[in-house]
Amino acid sequence: MLKTVAAFDRIGEENAFAVLARATQLAAAGRDIINLGIGQPDFRTPDFIVEAAVKALRDGHHGYTAAVGILPLREAVAADLHKRFQVNVSADEVMIMPGGKPTMYMSILMFGEPGADILYPDPGFPIYRSMIEYTGARAVPVPIREQNAFAFSAEETLKLITPQTRLLILNSPANPTGGVTPKAEIDKLVAGLERFPDVAVMSDEIYDHMVYDGQAHVCLLSYPSIRDRLILLNGWSKTYAMTGWRLGYAVWPGKLYDYARKLAVNLYSCVNAATQYAGLAALTGPQDEAAKMVAEFDRRRKVVVAGLNKLPGISCTTPKGAFYAFPNVTRTGWKSKPLANALLDDAGVALIGGPDFGILGEGYLRVSYANSTENILRALGRMGDFLASRKAA
Numbered sequence: 019m020l021k022t023v024a025a026f027d028r029i030g031e032e033n034a035f036a037v038l039a040r041a042t043q044l045a046a047a048g049r050d051i052i053n054l055g056i057g058q059p060d061f062r063t064p065d066f067i068v069e070a071a072v073k074a075l076r077d078g079h080h081g082y083t084a085a086v087g088i089l090p091l092r093e094a095v096a097a098d099l100h101k102r103f104q105v106n107v108s109a110d111e112v113m114i115m116p117g118g119k120p121t122m123y124m125s126i127l128m129f130g131e132p133g134a135d136i137l138y139p140d141p142g143f144p145i146y147r148s149m150i151e152y153t154g155a156r157a158v159p160v161p162i163r164e165q166n167a168f169a170f171s172a173e174e175t176l177k178l179i180t181p182q183t184r185l186l187i188l189n190s191p192a193n194p195t196g197g198v199t200p201k202a203e204i205d206k207l208v209a210g211l212e213r214f215p216d217v218a219v220m221s222d223e224i225y226d227h228m229v230y231d232g233q234a235h236v237c238l239l240s241y242p243s244i245r246d247r248l249i250l251l252n253g254w255s256k257t258y259a260m261t262g263w264r265l266g267y268a269v270w271p272g273k274l275y276d277y278a279r280k281l282a283v284n285l286y287s288c289v290n291a292a293t294q295y296a297g298l299a300a301l302t303g304p305q306d307e308a309a310k311m312v313a314e315f316d317r318r319r320k321v322v323v324a325g326l327n328k329l330p331g332i333s334c335t336t337p338k339g340a341f342y343a344f345p346n347v348t349r350t351g352w353k354s355k356p357l358a359n360a361l362l363d364d365a366g367v368a369l370i371g372g373p374d375f376g377i378l379g380e381g382y383l384r385v386s387y388a389n390s391t392e393n394i395l396r397a398l399g400r401m402g403d404f405l406a407s408r409k410a411a
C-alpha cells in the first residue's frame with residue numbers, strides 16, 4: 019500500500035467544476051442544458067489581446083521569463099493600480115501569477131500550520147477553506163449574512179481574531195454572493211486591525227471591475243496602516259474574459275515577495291510568456307470591451323434578480339458586484355443541494371448549491387449570470403415550471 023501524507027485527505031475542491039463536467043456530459047448525451055453554474059464570462063477574450071499573444075510567439079517570446087514576470091507587465095500592473103485607485107505600488111512589489119488561485123495557495127501556505135487560525139468568508143470561495151485545512155491550520159469561518167447584503171461585518175470579523183490568528187482573507191466583490199462591502203465597513207475593519215499588527219490580510223479583489231449602481235471599488239492597498247501586511251490577489255480572468263489563459267497578479271509585502279518568488283521557482287518557473295504579453299496588451303490597450311462586458315453583466319443582473327424574485331418560494335437580494343446572484347430558497351421547502359441536482363437533472367439548468375461555498379450557504383443557490391439574457395430567461399422559465407410542478411425531495 020502506498021503511504022501518502024495525511025494532508026491529502028484534508029484537501030477539498032470546487033464543486034463548480036464537477037457541475038460543469040456533469041452539465042457537459044448531459045449536453046453531450048443530447049440534453050439541452052443551460053449553464054448558470056460556472057463562474058466565467060461567456061464573452062470571447064477581446065481580439066487585440068489574442069493578437070498580442072500570437073505576435074509575442076512570432077517575435078520569439080517562447081522561453082522562460084523571470085519567475086516574477088516580465089518587467090513591462092509588472093510596471094503596467096503598478097500603473098493600472100495607480101490610475102484606478104491612486105495607490106503607489108512599485109513594480110518590484112508586483113508578481114505575475116498563473117491565475118488568481120496561486121496567490122491564495124501561496125499566501126495560505128505561508129501562514130498555515132497546525133496551531134494557526136486563518137479566517138475566511140463563509141459562504142465564500144471554496145478553495146480558501148480547502149487550502150487552510152490542507153496546511154493543518156484551523157479554518158475559522160467569518161459569517162457573511164444576507165441581512166447584511168452579504169457584506170463583511172467589521173465587528174463580527176474582529177471578534178473572531180485570537181492570538182492564534184495569522185491571516186484574514188477578504189473578498190469583495192464576492193463569490194458566491196455578489197456582496198460588496200461598503201467603504202465605511204472596510205474603514206472600520208482596518209481601524210480595528212490596527213490593534214492586531216501580527217495578522218496578515220489577503221484581499222481577493224478579482225471582481226474589482228464588476229461593481230454596480232455607481233459604487234467605486236475600494237482597494238485594500240489604499241490603507242497605509244496595513245500595507246506592510248497586505249497581500250493583494252487580482253488577475254485578468256474575469257475582467258478580460260481570460261479564465262483559460264491562466265494569468266493573475268499579486269502584490270506581496272516585504273519578505274513575502276521573495277518567499278512567493280521562491281515558491282514560483284520551485285513550482286512552475288514562470289507564467290507562460292505569450293500570456294504575459296497578452297496581459298500587457300489588456301492593461302495598456304483600449305478598455306472599452308472590458309467596460310462593455312460589465313455593462314452587459316449589469317443588465318443581466320437586473321433580469322436575473324427580477325426573475326428570481328417572481329419564482330415561488332424564492333427571494334433574491336440584489337447583488338452589488340461580481341456576476342452572481344445568491345437567492346434564498348428556504349421557502350421552497352427544498353434543501354439547496356437536492357434542489358440544484360434536481361434542477362440540473364430534471365429541468366436542464368446547471369447552478370450550484372450554496373453549501374458548496376460553506377456551511378452558511380445552506381438555503382441558497384449560486385446563480386451565475388455569465389450567460390446570455392435569452393438563456394437566463396429560458397432558465398428562469400424552466401425553474402418556475404419545475405417549482406410549480408415538483409414537491410420538495
Ligand code: PLP
Binds near residue numbers: 057117224253
Ligand atoms: N477568487 C475568486 C473569488 C474567484 O471567484 C475565482 C474564480 O472563480 C478566483 C479567485 C480564481 O481566479 P483564477 O481563475 O484566475 O484562478
